[in-house]
Amino acid sequence: MAVTVRTASVLPDDVLIQILLKLLDAAVAARTSVLATRWRLLWTLLPELYFPPDGDPQRIRFALTAHEAPVLRGLAVELIDAHPESVAAWLAIAARRLSGSLVLLNETEDKATEGGDLEPPCFENATSIHLSLGYD
Numbered sequence: 001m002a003v004t005v006r007t008a009s010v011l012p013d014d015v016l017i018q019i020l021l022k023l024l025d026a027a028v029a030a031r032t033s034v035l036a037t038r039w040r041l042l043w044t045l046l047p048e049l050y051f052p053p054d055g056d057p058q059r060i061r062f063a064l065t066a067h068e069a070p071v072l073r074g075l076a077v078e079l080i081d082a083h084p085e086s087v088a089a090w091l092a093i094a095a096r097r098l099s100g101s102l103v104l105l106n107e108t109e110d111k112a113t114e115g116g117d118l119e120p121p122c123f124e125n126a127t128s129i130h131l132s133l134g135y136d
Helices: 013-021 026-034 057-066 084-097
Strands: 048-051 072-080 098-107 128-132
Touching: 013 026, 026 048, 026 057, 048 057, 057 084, 072 084, 084 098
Parallel strands: 048 072, 072 098, 098 128
Antiparallel strands: none
16 A cells, blocks of 8 residues: 555654654655645654754754754764864754753864864753764
8 A cells, every 4th residue: 555645644743753753864854844734844843853974064053943842852963074163053052952862973084174172062951962073
């Protein structure tokens, strides 16, 4: 039996959110908003957000600002050669919202790139934090 957008749209939001979580990419989940009007803001209710290595720090900031779920219980971000300033811009937003685990991996491919100082904000409600920043 084929599932179409029309038949999927009759599913409860909780089921659709579980389906979107399986995509393991917040940007891909957000793109499902074009499928149906009802899905337009469904991605903003995801309790966990994942950003794969191609994630632009500005998009991460936008997604966290638009996020409306009552609880953000997981945030996983993989970056390549991200500067501390761009990370700090969205990390402060995440700190206020996160009530679960944070995984932040920044792979540095360009060894000549200068790091900098990153002073992480206080994550009062985080249950675990794993940082691999790649800054010397």
